[in-house]
Amino acid sequence: MNLSWRDVIDILAVATVLYYTYGLLAETRAMNLVRGLIVYVLVWFAAEQLGLTTLSWLLGNAATLGMFALIVVFQPELRGVLERLGRGRLRENRLDVEAARELLRAVERMAARRLGAIVALERRTPLGEYAVTGEVLDARVSARLLETLFTVGTPLHDGGAIMRGRRLVAAGCVFPLSERDDLKYLGTRHRAAVGLSEVSDAFVIVVSEERGTIRIAERGELSPNLTPSELKDRLREVLDEAL
Numbered sequence: 289m290n291l292s293w294r295d296v297i298d299i300l301a302v303a304t305v306l307y308y309t310y311g312l313l314a315e316t317r318a319m320n321l322v323r324g325l326i327v328y329v330l331v332w333f334a335a336e337q338l339g340l341t342t343l344s345w346l347l348g349n350a351a352t353l354g355m356f357a358l359i360v361v362f363q364p365e366l367r368g369v370l371e372r373l374g375r376g377r378l379r380e381n382r383l384d385v386e387a388a389r390e391l392l393r394a395v396e397r398m399a400a401r402r403l404g405a406i407v408a409l410e411r412r413t414p415l416g417e418y419a420v421t422g423e424v425l426d427a428r429v430s431a432r433l434l435e436t437l438f439t440v441g442t443p444l445h446d447g448g449a450i451m452r453g454r455r456l457v458a459a460g461c462v463f464p465l466s467e468r469d470d471l472k473y474l475g476t477r478h479r480a481a482v483g484l485s486e487v488s489d490a491f492v493i494v495v496s497e498e499r500g501t502i503r504i505a506e507r508g509e510l511s512p513n514l515t516p517s518e519l520k521d522r523l524r525e526v527l528d529e530a531l
């Protein structure tokens with residue numbers, strides 16, 4: 289078989305598309321779907337090969353209907369992927385050192401003042417669908433801005449804030465609550481932090497109004513109480529640079 293330069297370009301292009309598609313889907317709920325689809329296709333293929341006509345007819349027709357259902361169910365993810373493609377940014381949003389320092393300063397002060405707060409750092413999973421549940425700000429992050437936003441009695445203090453890189457995207461946002469039974473003893477602020485980290489790869493910082501504690505929710509897990517310097521260490525993982 290002759291391999292022409294066209295084939296080489298073709299193979300490289302397909303590999304690139306698959307690589308970026310994986311990068312976009314990894315850590316989102318769409319990844320479970322991809323695994324499910326692979327099993328579905330394997331069963332369908334086996335049914336065809338074994339001549340199980342009724343089963344393969346059923347799976348074939350269900351697949352056509354299923355495509356429409358998937359577009360409806362995963363509309364937020366699809367929109368997020370297209371938005372990212374449009375912005376030409378397929379990579380993770382990196383926090384910069386300056387924004388991280390401002391964030392740390394704000395969290396430390398809010399914990400000391402017992403201002404309840406919840407700040408989500410967007411990474412690969414787009415959080416645009418949650419940003420629009422609050423007030424879209426698109427402001428440069430500063431400690432004073434964050435502290436002001438979470439001051440009790442102000443219109444935006446209820447709900448969570450979302451950071452994308454060095455920008456404060458929105459505040460007063462409603463995050464999904466975790467349904468985990470073992471977290472039912474927690475209040476809604478902490479359950480919302482865990483809930484958002486279950487459906488995305490966001491790094492969510494929660495300051496408790498009652499206790500003045502700082503905790504992080506990531507990948508569906510809530511950390512124990514952290515000191516500001518422990519939070520700084522954990523932030524390095526998101527930052528990937530010295531703080």
Ligand SMILES: Nc1ncnc2c1ncn2[C@@H]1O[C@H](COP(=O)(O)OP(=O)(O)OP(=O)(O)O)[C@@H](O)[C@H]1O
Pocket residue numbers: 404405406445446447448461462463464465474475476477478479480495496497498499
């Ligand atoms: N779905 C949500 N998304 C974002 N923020 C939320 C959500 N639900 C509640 N909150 C925030 O949590 C606050 C209520 O916190 P609550 O006391 O129930 O929780 P908590 O986890 O015990 O927090 P704290 O320790 O600060 O009291 C609300 O005023 C609101 O600001």
